[in-house]
Amino acid sequence: GQQLNQSPQSMFIQEGEDVSMNCTSSSIFNTWLWYKQEPGEGPVLLIALYKAGELTSNGRLTAQFGITRKDSFLNISASIPSDVGIYFCAGRGGGSEKLVFGKGTKLTVNP
Amino acid sequence: DTEVTQTPKHLVMGMTNKKSLKCEQHMGHRAMYWYKQKAKKPPELMFVYSYEKLSINESVPSRFSPECPNSSLLNLHLHALQPEDSALYLCASSQEGPRETQYFGPGTRLLVL
Numbered sequence: 001g002q003q004l005n006q007s008p009q010s011m012f013i014q015e016g017e018d019v020s021m022n023c024t025s026s027s028i029f030n031t032w033l034w035y036k037q038e039p040g041e042g043p044v045l046l047i048a049l050y051k052a053g054e055l056t057s058n059g060r061l062t063a064q065f066g067i068t069r070k071d072s073f074l075n076i077s078a079s080i081p082s083d084v085g086i087y088f089c090a091g092r093g094g095g096s097e098k099l100v101f102g103k104g105t106k107l108t109v110n111p
Numbered sequence: 112d113t114e115v116t117q118t119p120k121h122l123v124m125g126m127t128n129k130k131s132l133k134c135e136q137h138m139g140h141r142a143m144y145w146y147k148q149k150a151k152k153p154p155e156l157m158f159v160y161s162y163e164k165l166s167i168n169e170s171v172p173s174r175f176s177p178e179c180p181n182s183s184l185l186n187l188h189l190h191a192l193q194p195e196d197s198a199l200y201l202c203a204s205s206q207e208g209p210r211e212t213q214y215f216g217p218g219t220r221l222l223v224l
Contacts, residue, residue, distance in 0.1 A: 033212060042115075042201050042215035043154065088153055090213075097142075097167060099213060101153035 006089050006102025013079055014110050021105040022073040023089035031092040032065050032072040033099070038085045046087075047074070069093075079109050114138075115216035117202050123222045126192060132219045134185040134202030142211060143185040145177055146201040148218070154201055160185060161207065192223045 006023045013019060023032070031050055035043035047058050049065035049072060056063055062075045072091070076083055089102040115136045124130050134143065142161050146154035159167035160179040174196075176188040185202055199218045205211035 031212075035215070040199075040218075040220065042117075042199075042203075042218045045212060045214060048212045086151075097159055097161070098156055104151075104153055106151075 004089060004091060004100050004102040006105060008105055009103065010106040010108070012108045012110065015079060015081060017079055019076040019079055019083070019107060020073060021087060021089075022071060023091070023102045024071045025091055025093070025100075026070075027093060028069040029072075029091035029093035029100075030069070032063070033090040034061075034063050034072070034074045035088045035090060036085045037088065037104075043088060076107075079107075081109050081111050083107060084109050115202055115204055115214055117200075117216035117219050119219055120217065121220045121222075123224065124189065124192065125224055126194075128192075129188070129190045131189065132187040132200055132202075132221075134187075134204075134216055135183055136204040136214075136216075137183055138204065138214070139182075139206075140204035140214075141182060141207045142205045143179060144203040144205075144213065145175075145185065145187050146203065146215075148199040148201055154215075158187075189221075192221075194223050197221055197223045 004023050034046045037043040047063040052069045053067050054065040060077045086104040086106050088104045090099045118133045145157040148154045157171045158177045163179045174191050178186040201218045202216040203213040205213045
């Protein structure tokens with residue numbers, strides 16, 4: 001089945017630093033989604049990508065749909081303490097109704 | 112408005128109890144989903160409803176019984192659960208079509224004693 005490798009597993013950074021995380025797939029995806037989840041809450045959609053090469057921003061967040069359709073990255077610029085949480089990538093491909101999730105990147109921001 | 116609501120927020124139940132989780136969306140989405148999420152893990156798909164019909168059951172034990180009374184509501188009926196069923200249960204919804212993006216509710220934190 002489809003699998004997503006998300007890295008890094010965790011990050012510890014200082015406030016103000018930039019962050020980058022990525023996901024790679026063993027197969028082609030048609031949609032890439034990035035979610036953020038805080039403790040005790042559901043995942044919140046940050047950015048949705050639908051086209052290879054697409055680069056989309058949402059405030060300090062920027063995500064790209066890789067040109068090979070097998071990868072995506074998420075960048076966070078000038079991190080702040082409220083960026084803390086677990087970031088999940090998710091993708092869909094091959095006509096499947098199902099989303100495949102990465103294992104998440106846990107972000108800790110030290111003030 | 113991209114809100115999916117879930118009730119209750121927390122639930123504690125014994126192994127002989129029967130309870131239900133509820134999910135509601137008013138975005139006109141025609142696909143609704145139940146996920147189970149264990150701590151520090153990604154969500155795991157349980158069920159998908161498309162146009163109020165069950166389209167995917169990920170081999171979920173029969174002690175979990177989904178129901179979609181109408182296009183805005185999704186229930187998950189629980190009966191004779193086991194302690195290992197304790198988890199965060201997430202509901203999501205999406206439009207139909209190739210650009211469907213899933214929006215998640217806040218979840219129900221379930222503890223089975």
